[in-house]
Amino acid sequence: MTEHELNGLFQPKGIAVIGASNNPLKAGCIIINNMIKGKFPGKLYPVNQSEENVAGLNTYARLSDIDDVVELVVLITPASAIYSIMDDLDERMASKNDVRFIVCAAADYAETKTEEGIKRQERLMQAKDKYGIRIIGPNCIGVIDTVSRVNTTFVDTGVSEDRFGPPGGISFISQSGSVAASILAWGASKVIGIRYNKFISVGNMADIDFIDLLEFLEQDPSTKVIGIYMEGYQNGKQLIKVMGRIARKKPIIILKVGRSSKGSVAANSHTSSMSGSDKVYDAAFRQYGILRVEDLWELLDTLQAFDKMRLPDGNRLFVLTQAGGPGIYCSDEISKYDFIETPMVSENTKNQLKETMPRMAAICVPEGYADITASATIRQHCDSLRYVLMDPSVDGVCFITVVTPFLPSAQLGKELSDTYWSLDEKYRKPVYFCIMAGEAVIPCRRELEQTGLVTFDSPTEAVKAAKNMIIYNMKREKETQTGQ
Amino acid sequence: MMSTFVLDEVEAGNLLSSYGIPMAKTVICESFNELDAIARDVTFPVVMKILSPDILHKTDAGAVILGISSLDGMSKAYQTILMNVTTNCPEALIKGVIVQEMQSKGLELIFGVNRDAQFGHVLLFGIGGIYVEILNAVSMRLAPLTRLDALEMIRETPLGKVFQGARGARYNEEEVIQVLLNLSRLVQEHPEIIEIDINPFLVYEHGKTGCGVDALILCEKD
Structure with a gap:
C-alpha cells in the first residue's frame, strides 16, 4: 500500500511556528511549550520578528530565513498578516520548495462571511493551488499525533504529563475548535488522562476535510477507534458512505449537533415533514453502523471502551453488584435498551456463587443479577467476577462496587485487575467497572485503569458504553450473516 | 426554483402498482x-x-x-x-x-420517500393514519435499501413487535419488506421523484393481502 499523503502532516521534517512567542498569554507560546513538553523529536523553528529566542530556541524573522527543511508551517498570527506571510512562503518555495503542510490555527477568515475574511482565505488557499501544499483550518486549534509527538495545539490541559496513560488507539476529529479543546481537557482529566492517538481540529475545512482525515485514519495502523464532533458537512451522502466503509473495520463514534434545526424546505407531505435533515443523518448513521452518542461523556466513555476492551460476542450483560441500590439503578439503565438480554447462567455458576459469597447474597434473583452485599471481601469480589466471566452465557459484565471504609480501595483495584488478567484470554470479556464514588475511589480506579481496564463514574455511563459496544457488534454480525 | 408537478391519486396508484405495490x-x-x-x-x-x-x-x-x-x-x-x-x-x-x-379495517401504515438535498432519496416507514406526525413512530433509511435495511426499519418502530407477533398478531412482515424494497427500486429508477406518501397502507392478518389507500407523488419537472 502506498503511504497516505497525510502521513507527512503527522511526521513532518521540521516545523516552523509563525507567531511563536514568549508571552505566556499568547497561543504562540503554548504551541511551542506543548511541543517541547511533548518531547517532539524533530526540529522546531519559531518565527517571530521581534524576539531573538523563544523558549530557548533561535527565532527567525521570516520563514524564508530558515536554512533547514521545513515541511509543516503553523500559523498563529492575526489573520491580517496572512498576505505578508504568504509572500514570505512564496519566497521560500521559490528557493527551497519544501513546505508540504500548513496548519492555520488563526481565525477571522471565511467563517466570518465578510469580504475581507473570504479574501484572506483565498490568499491562504493559493498555497495549495500553486504548490500543492495541504492545509488544515483556518479557524482551528491544530493537530496532535502522540505517536510522532507533533502537537500544534495551544490547549493547556493543566494536567501534568505523568497523569496521562500511554498513547492509545483513539483518534479524534473535531469541527469546533472549542469542543476540541474541551475534549482534550476532559480526556486529560480522566482517572488516567487519555492520550489521543491523532487529534485534529479541522476548522473551516478550506482544504483538508472530514473525508480526507477519515480515509487517513482508516489506514493508520495505530488508530483503533475514531471519534468525531460534527456540526455539518456539505456532502452528507459521500461522507456517510466513507464512514460506513470504515466503520466495518474501525468503530466510528460521532457527536453530531443540530438536532433542533428544522427541515429547511416547506413540507408538502407527511414524509417530508417528518424527515428533517438531522433525522436523516440519524437514520443514515444507524444504517451504516456509525454510533451516534448524546453527549461528550458518552462520547469519551464509549471511545475508551472500544479502545481498551475487546468486542463482546453477544448482547447478554450480567449485573454484578456489591450494593442493592446501585445494582437496581444499573438494571433500570439496562432496561432502556431492549436489545440487551439477560444471561441465564448455569446451575454450576449459581452454586459456585452461593457457596463462596456472603450468606445474605442474592444470587440470580432475578436472573442475570447478583448482589454480593456490602459485607463482601476483596476475595469475594474477585471470585464472583471470575465465576460470572467464566459462564458461557455471559457476554459482558457491569461490575458495581461502592467502596466501604473496610475495603482498602487501591488493594481492591489491584486484586480485581490481577484476577481479570489471570483469566484465560477467552474469559477476558468486557467488564464495565463502576467503582463508586467520587474522589475516594480514585486509587481503586487508577489500579484498574493502569492495567488497561476501563472504569466509569456511574452505572449510567457504564451501560451507555456497553450498549454502544453491543450495537456495534450486532450490526457487524448481521452484516456478516446477510452479506449486506 | 425547481418546478414540480403532482401525480393525482389515480396516476400515483398506477405507478405504484406497476412496481408491485398493491393499491386499492x-x-x-x-x-x-x-x-x-x-x-x-x-x-x-x-x-x-x-x-x-x-x-x-x-x-x-x-x-x-x-x-x-x-x-x-x-x-x-x-x-x-x-x-x-x-x-x-x-x-x-x-x-x-x-x-x-372501501377497504376493511386493518393496521394502518405509512410508507414514504423524501428526496433530501444532501442524501438523495430517503425512505420512511411507520405507523400511518391521520395522527402520523403526532405519533411520530417512524424509521428512515437512505435508498437504495438492502433487505437488512428494510427489516431494521420495521424493527426500529413500535410496529416491529407487532410484526413479531405481539398479542397474538399474525401480520405478514414479508409484505412490508417487499413494499419497502419496491419503493426503493422505484425511486432508483425515477430520480425525478421528490416525494411519495402512501398513507394509509392497510395490512391484514391471516394472509389477506394489504393495500395502499391514498397516495401522493410529487415529481420534478424537467
Missing part, C-alpha cells in the same frame, strides 16, 4: 353515464371523491363520500360531490370523480 382498486368516472358500468365492475361498498389537482383538503370541501353500497347511492354521491365543489371551490379544475373500493 380505483376508477375514474368522467361523466354521469359511466356510473352504471363502473358499478358493475367494483365491489361495494365504495368511496367516492373529487379528482382535482387544486383541491388538497377534499373532506373540507365536501368532496368525499364514504360507504356507498349501490348504483343509486353512487349517482347521488356523484351529484352531491360536484355540487359541493362548484360551491366551495368554484375555480378548481375538475378531472372527474374517483370511485374507490
Whole structure:
C-alpha cells in the first residue's frame, strides 16, 4: 500500500511556528511549550520578528530565513498578516520548495462571511493551488499525533504529563475548535488522562476535510477507534458512505449537533415533514453502523471502551453488584435498551456463587443479577467476577462496587485487575467497572485503569458504553450473516 | 426554483402498482353515464371523491363520500360531490370523480420517500393514519435499501413487535419488506421523484393481502 499523503502532516521534517512567542498569554507560546513538553523529536523553528529566542530556541524573522527543511508551517498570527506571510512562503518555495503542510490555527477568515475574511482565505488557499501544499483550518486549534509527538495545539490541559496513560488507539476529529479543546481537557482529566492517538481540529475545512482525515485514519495502523464532533458537512451522502466503509473495520463514534434545526424546505407531505435533515443523518448513521452518542461523556466513555476492551460476542450483560441500590439503578439503565438480554447462567455458576459469597447474597434473583452485599471481601469480589466471566452465557459484565471504609480501595483495584488478567484470554470479556464514588475511589480506579481496564463514574455511563459496544457488534454480525 | 408537478391519486396508484405495490382498486368516472358500468365492475361498498389537482383538503370541501353500497347511492354521491365543489371551490379544475373500493379495517401504515438535498432519496416507514406526525413512530433509511435495511426499519418502530407477533398478531412482515424494497427500486429508477406518501397502507392478518389507500407523488419537472 502506498503511504497516505497525510502521513507527512503527522511526521513532518521540521516545523516552523509563525507567531511563536514568549508571552505566556499568547497561543504562540503554548504551541511551542506543548511541543517541547511533548518531547517532539524533530526540529522546531519559531518565527517571530521581534524576539531573538523563544523558549530557548533561535527565532527567525521570516520563514524564508530558515536554512533547514521545513515541511509543516503553523500559523498563529492575526489573520491580517496572512498576505505578508504568504509572500514570505512564496519566497521560500521559490528557493527551497519544501513546505508540504500548513496548519492555520488563526481565525477571522471565511467563517466570518465578510469580504475581507473570504479574501484572506483565498490568499491562504493559493498555497495549495500553486504548490500543492495541504492545509488544515483556518479557524482551528491544530493537530496532535502522540505517536510522532507533533502537537500544534495551544490547549493547556493543566494536567501534568505523568497523569496521562500511554498513547492509545483513539483518534479524534473535531469541527469546533472549542469542543476540541474541551475534549482534550476532559480526556486529560480522566482517572488516567487519555492520550489521543491523532487529534485534529479541522476548522473551516478550506482544504483538508472530514473525508480526507477519515480515509487517513482508516489506514493508520495505530488508530483503533475514531471519534468525531460534527456540526455539518456539505456532502452528507459521500461522507456517510466513507464512514460506513470504515466503520466495518474501525468503530466510528460521532457527536453530531443540530438536532433542533428544522427541515429547511416547506413540507408538502407527511414524509417530508417528518424527515428533517438531522433525522436523516440519524437514520443514515444507524444504517451504516456509525454510533451516534448524546453527549461528550458518552462520547469519551464509549471511545475508551472500544479502545481498551475487546468486542463482546453477544448482547447478554450480567449485573454484578456489591450494593442493592446501585445494582437496581444499573438494571433500570439496562432496561432502556431492549436489545440487551439477560444471561441465564448455569446451575454450576449459581452454586459456585452461593457457596463462596456472603450468606445474605442474592444470587440470580432475578436472573442475570447478583448482589454480593456490602459485607463482601476483596476475595469475594474477585471470585464472583471470575465465576460470572467464566459462564458461557455471559457476554459482558457491569461490575458495581461502592467502596466501604473496610475495603482498602487501591488493594481492591489491584486484586480485581490481577484476577481479570489471570483469566484465560477467552474469559477476558468486557467488564464495565463502576467503582463508586467520587474522589475516594480514585486509587481503586487508577489500579484498574493502569492495567488497561476501563472504569466509569456511574452505572449510567457504564451501560451507555456497553450498549454502544453491543450495537456495534450486532450490526457487524448481521452484516456478516446477510452479506449486506 | 425547481418546478414540480403532482401525480393525482389515480396516476400515483398506477405507478405504484406497476412496481408491485398493491393499491386499492380505483376508477375514474368522467361523466354521469359511466356510473352504471363502473358499478358493475367494483365491489361495494365504495368511496367516492373529487379528482382535482387544486383541491388538497377534499373532506373540507365536501368532496368525499364514504360507504356507498349501490348504483343509486353512487349517482347521488356523484351529484352531491360536484355540487359541493362548484360551491366551495368554484375555480378548481375538475378531472372527474374517483370511485374507490372501501377497504376493511386493518393496521394502518405509512410508507414514504423524501428526496433530501444532501442524501438523495430517503425512505420512511411507520405507523400511518391521520395522527402520523403526532405519533411520530417512524424509521428512515437512505435508498437504495438492502433487505437488512428494510427489516431494521420495521424493527426500529413500535410496529416491529407487532410484526413479531405481539398479542397474538399474525401480520405478514414479508409484505412490508417487499413494499419497502419496491419503493426503493422505484425511486432508483425515477430520480425525478421528490416525494411519495402512501398513507394509509392497510395490512391484514391471516394472509389477506394489504393495500395502499391514498397516495401522493410529487415529481420534478424537467
